Amino acid sequence: MAMNPETLLGSLPIRIEQNWQERDSILYALGVGSEDLDFVYEKGLKALPTIAVVLGYPGFIWQNPEWNVDWKKVLHGEQSVIIHKPFPAKGQFIGETRITKLIDKGAEKGAIAMVERRIVGDDGTHYADVIATIFLRGDGGFGGSPDGAPVPHKVPIERAPDLTVDMPTAKNCAMIYRLSGDLNPLHIDPDVAQAGGFERPILHGLATYGVVGRALLSALADNDPSRVRQMDVRFSRPVEPGETIRTDIWVESDGKAAFQSTSIERNVTVLSNGYFEFTA
CATH class of the missing domain: 3.10.129.10 (Hotdog Thioesterase)
Structure with a gap:
């Protein structure tokens, strides 16, 4: 059964409320290899900016039976985090995830889904936006536009790094x-x-x-x-x-x-x- 693009794009935002504790910030920091006391010791603890990728995370959403996505062929292609305000090491966070765009690369090339998550505090503070590009390798050819994929940043590899x-x-x-x-x-x-x-x-x-x-x-x-x-x-x-x-x-x-x-x-x-x- 083919993917259902209308249902995918018309889905309500997935809302996740999270009671984030200092222990969670420390565990995340250890998971990405930090040994810096600023990020692993509760005395004066700071949160790494990249914790945005796990805050309000809705899990592997592609198994939703209403969408009919070939979820075994899903790949994470690109990731962007835009920080508006530094994260506290603990707090109440709300993540709202929505699929904002589908790009049809063709039956043999798959599709691209743009997935955005807005992270706010329980007081309404807007902390970050998390934007992912997901390759749906088995779901191309649904009749959508092939245009609109993000343009990757050019890295000047022709010269030595600074x-x-x-x-x-x-x-x-x-x-x-x-x-x-x-x-x-x-x-x-x-x-x-x-x-x-x-x-x-x-x-x-x-x-x-x-x-x-x-x-x-x-x-x-x-x-x-x-x-x-x-x-x-x-x-x-x-x-x-x-x-x-x-x-x-x-x-x-x-x-x-x-x-x-x-x-x-x-x-x-x-x-x-x-x-x-x-x-x-």
């Missing part, structure tokens, strides 16, 4: 990260990983996003979360837990930088077309 940061990942990092809400067995069960074409469980893409977020926060914003404004990436290949992620950074202007991340061990790009905006 900064390079290496961040190791622990062999158990996926086991820890999943406790922040993404329980996909692909990241812990060897049988599921092998069925998906991987030799072993892989790291969550959004965990890689968080590790690289730490690198950018340290190199460009002096580890001050209040200076971060935006972080965009395209997911290229998965990271295997235990690998070291090298992030090359090109400063483009005051408060704006491009970046690209690779697995040192396999010499493959894992995040591309990166864009980071911060208060200089």
Whole structure:
């Protein structure tokens, strides 16, 4: 049965209310490899900006039977977080997720869904917008427009990077990260990983996003979360837990930088077309 685009686009926002505690901020920070006391010790605890990806997270929504999406062929393509106000380490948060656009690339090429989540506090404070590009590889050819896909940020790889940061990942990092809400067995069960074409469980893409977020926060914003404004990436290949992620950074202007991340061990790009905006 074909995907139902009208039902998909006409769905009510998915509203998630979350009672976020300091323990949750610490667990998230440990899941992306932080050992900085600012982010893992309750005394003066700060929240990493990239916790936006887990706040108000509605789970794997693509199994909704009313949508008829071929959910086994869904891939996370791109991720953007726009920060309007720094997150407190604890609080009441509300995430409202909606599908805002469907792009039809054709029957053989699949479709693209734009998914946006607005994160607010229980007092109405608008903290962040989380925007994801999702590839629906089995759902193209539904008669929609092929136009409107986001244009990835160009990284100036023709010149040497201005900064390079290496961040190791622990062999158990996926086991820890999943406790922040993404329980996909692909990241812990060897049988599921092998069925998906991987030799072993892989790291969550959004965990890689968080590790690289730490690198950018340290190199460009002096580890001050209040200076971060935006972080965009395209997911290229998965990271295997235990690998070291090298992030090359090109400063483009005051408060704006491009970046690209690779697995040192396999010499493959894992995040591309990166864009980071911060208060200089």
